[in-house]
Each structure stands twice: as C-alpha cells, then as structure tokens.
Amino acid sequence: MTGLLTLANGASFKGHWNGIPGTVQGEIVFFTGMTGYEEVLTDPSYKGQIIVFSYPLIGQYGVKASHLQSEKIQAAGIVVTELYDGPVEKGAMTLRRFTEIANVPVLSGVDTRSVIQAVRESGTMQSHISSSSVTPVHWPPVQTDFFSGADNHAEIVTFGEGEIHIGLVDFHYKSTILTELLKQQCKVSVLPYTMSTEQLDLLQLDGLLFSNGPGDPAALSSRFPIYRDWAERYPTFGICLGHQVIASAFGANTTKLPFGHRGANHPVINLKTGRVAMSSQNHSYVVEDDSIKQTPFAVLYKNVNDDSIEGLFHPKLPIMTVQFHPEAAPGPADHLELFSQFLSTAKQKKKVKIHA
Numbered sequence: 001m002t003g004l005l006t007l008a009n010g011a012s013f014k015g016h017w018n019g020i021p022g023t024v025q026g027e028i029v030f031f032t033g034m035t036g037y038e039e040v041l042t043d044p045s046y047k048g049q050i051i052v053f054s055y056p057l058i059g060q061y062g063v064k065a066s067h068l069q070s071e072k073i074q075a076a077g078i079v080v081t082e083l084y085d086g087p088v089e090k091g092a093m094t095l096r097r098f099t100e101i102a103n104v105p106v107l108s109g110v111d112t113r114s115v116i117q118a119v120r121e122s123g124t125m126q127s128h129i130s131s132s133s134v135t136p137v138h139w140p141p142v143q144t145d146f147f148s149g150a151d152n153h154a155e156i157v158t159f160g161e162g163e164i165h166i167g168l169v170d171f172h173y174k175s176t177i178l179t180e181l182l183k184q185q186c187k188v189s190v191l192p193y194t195m196s197t198e199q200l201d202l203l204q205l206d207g208l209l210f211s212n213g214p215g216d217p218a219a220l221s222s223r224f225p226i227y228r229d230w231a232e233r234y235p236t237f238g239i240c241l242g243h244q245v246i247a248s249a250f251g252a253n254t255t256k257l258p259f260g261h262r263g264a265n266h267p268v269i270n271l272k273t274g275r276v277a278m279s280s281q282n283h284s285y286v287v288e289d290d291s292i293k294q295t296p297f298a299v300l301y302k303n304v305n306d307d308s309i310e311g312l313f314h315p316k317l318p319i320m321t322v323q324f325h326p327e328a329a330p331g332p333a334d335h336l337e338l339f340s341q342f343l344s345t346a347k348q349k350k351k352v353k354i355h356a
C-alpha cells in the first residue's frame with residue numbers, strides 16, 4: 001500500500017505504508033546513527049515524534065528486549081529508506097513485527113536524504129504520515145508539555161541493594177540510566193517528579209539524578225524552586241532534560257534548536273581538559289549561552305559542531321549536568337565515566353571509602 005509523508009511546509013514524499021491503514025501526526029525529527037533503532041524507538045524522550053532514520057537500512061539485526069529503553073515504542077511514526085525484512089538472530093524479533101505489535105506505522109521506500117534536507121532547511125516542524133494521499137488542511141499544535149501529572153507514577157520504586165542510595169527523578173527515564181547505576185552497586189529509588197521535599201528527605205538519599213525526558217523543560221517550571229532546593233542539598237547529576245531543568249531551576253533560559261541533535265557521533269569538548277569525545281544525543285532544546293551568567297554555573301562541555309552548551313558544573317556544590325547521553329544506548333561509551341564521577345561525590349557525602 002502506498003503512503004505519504006507531508007511536512008507542514010508543504011513538501012510531500014511518497015513511500016510504502018507498513019501497518020494498519022491510518023494517519024499519524026507528530027513533530028518530525030531525524031536520527032543519524034548507523035545503528036541503535038531499538039533504543040531510539042523506545043527512548044521516552046522521542047514520545048509522539050515521527051522519526052526519520054538517515055541510515056538507509058533499518059531493522060537488519062532485529063529487536064531484542066535487552067536493548068529497549070522503555071516498555072514500548074514511544075515514537076508516533078517511523079520513516080525509513082528500507083525496512084529490512086530478512087531473518088534475524090535467534091531470540092530477536094523482526095522490526096516489522098515489533099512495530100505491528102505496537103501499532104506504530106512505518107513508511108518505507110522514502111528518500112530520507114531529501115526529507116532530512118528539507119528539515120535542515122526549514123527547521124523541525126509538524127509532519128503527517130498517512131496511508132491515504134489526503135494531506136492535512138490544518139495542523140493542531142504539537143504537544144510539548146508531557147508533565148500534566150497524568151502519566152506520573154505515584155509510588156517510589158526501588159531497585160538494587162547497594163550502600164549508595166540514589167534517587168532517580170523520573171521524567172520518563174531511559175532504562176540504561178538505571179542499569180548504569182545498578183552496575184555500580186547503587187540502590188536506586190525511582191522518584192515521581194511531583195514528589196514532596198518531605199518525602200524525599202525521608203529516603204536519606206546520597207545523591208539525585210535528574211533524568212532525560214520528552215518535550216519542553218519549561219513544562220516543569222512550577223517545580224523549579226523545589227528542584228533547586230534539592231540540588232543545593234544533594235550531590236546532583238542531570239542528563240538531557242534533567243540538565244535543562246537544573247539549569248532553568250538556577251535561572252538559565254532554554255531555547256529550541258532549529259532541528260535538534262539526534263545521533264551517535266556528536267563531538268563535545270570538555271573545556272577544563274580540552275579533550276574532545278563523541279557523544280550520543282537526542283534533544284531539541286538547549287540552554288542559552290547568554291543566560292548562564294544569571295546562574296552560579298560554569299560551562300563544562302560545548303558541542304564542537306555548533307558551539308551550543310553541552311554541560312555545566314557548579315563551582316562550589318557537587319552539581320554536574322550534561323545535555324548529551326553518557327549512558328549512550330545507542331552510541332559511544334566515551335562518557336560512561338561521568339556516572340563514576342557523580343557517584344564519587346555521593347560517596348564523599350556519605351563518607352564511604354572510594355575504591356578507584
């Protein structure tokens with residue numbers, strides 16, 4: 001069955017529709033990694049978006065449960081050049097089957113290079129994929145607030161039994177973030193983002209990790225004073241949305257990039273050491289350079305491609321934040337050491353002997 005991708009700027013692209021006939025609308029974003037579609041599709045930060053994969057063959061190694069970043073596909077739709085339909089390794093499911101179960105359509109046979117060029121020229125915009133050739137006449141606004149409370153969990157869920165107790169502030173975290181903490185023998189309590197300070201303090205945590213998440217960090221603005229108080233009292237690490245939220249909580253502004261950073265090879269420079277390393281990224285919003293002077297923070301990392309802020313640190317308190325994804329999944333593991341750095345501050349607070 002043929003299908004059509006329409007962009008809000010009027011451009012349209014024909015393809016082959018895979019899935020139950022229908023129509024899906026969402027913000028169009030593109031991911032440039034050669035591998036990692038399992039992690040990308042299930043990363044909650046992609047909630048509601050239509051993902052275009054730049055690598056021309058997608059699905060070639062199937063889908064394994066151990067690679068998933070959440071319990072389901074979070075993207076609203078998928079656009080690829082070729083959907084691999086051959087056999088996959090024992091124990092893996094084909095990507096076609098995985099998308100069918102989730103009822104997420106795949107538009108294949110699309111010239112994704114042209115789509116990405118259009119997005120790079122016009123900026124991130126609304127898009128529509130459909131099994132009919134009807135194009136939308138109006139575009140309802142895209143969802144940017146994912147924190148109405150409706151999908152928050154009320155309970156604190158605890159994993160692991162380690163001596164160091166970390167609170168993972170859950171803005172819809174990627175499972176690899178939890179796995180990395182557990183690998184380092186932490187006890188991790190996954191916290192509802194609406195939790196009260198009284199409840200938080202009862203847990204006697206040694207550190208807080210503010211997670212990644214979908215949409216606009218400004219959606220959490222009513223909680224910024226609370227998060228600032230928490231960060232000032234606990235060793236703190238922020239990842240992606242968590243970085244944006246912490247920066248905002250201390251007075252910085254955020255803005256939206258023209259077409260975001262989504263891929264597995266974004267070079268970032270550590271301004272203290274001068275070391276450049278590759279990073280995994282998935283974000284549209286960014287902390288504004290000029291607004292850093294309104295905060296106590298200093299810039300630790302910058303993006304080598306566009307000079308945007310990639311990480312911050314507090315000169316006096318154990319607070320560090322990164323815009324990129326040190327847990328990778330997918331992507332290079334060059335920044336995994338940041339978990340150990342964060343945990344060493346948590347251990348210092350607890351006065352536990354650090355085994356380097």
Ligand SMILES: NC(=O)CC[C@H](N)C(=O)O
Pocket residue numbers: 045211212213214215216217239240241242282283284285286
């Ligand atoms: N991966 C993330 O946490 C994404 C953060 C935010 N939703 C953005 O797009 O910028």
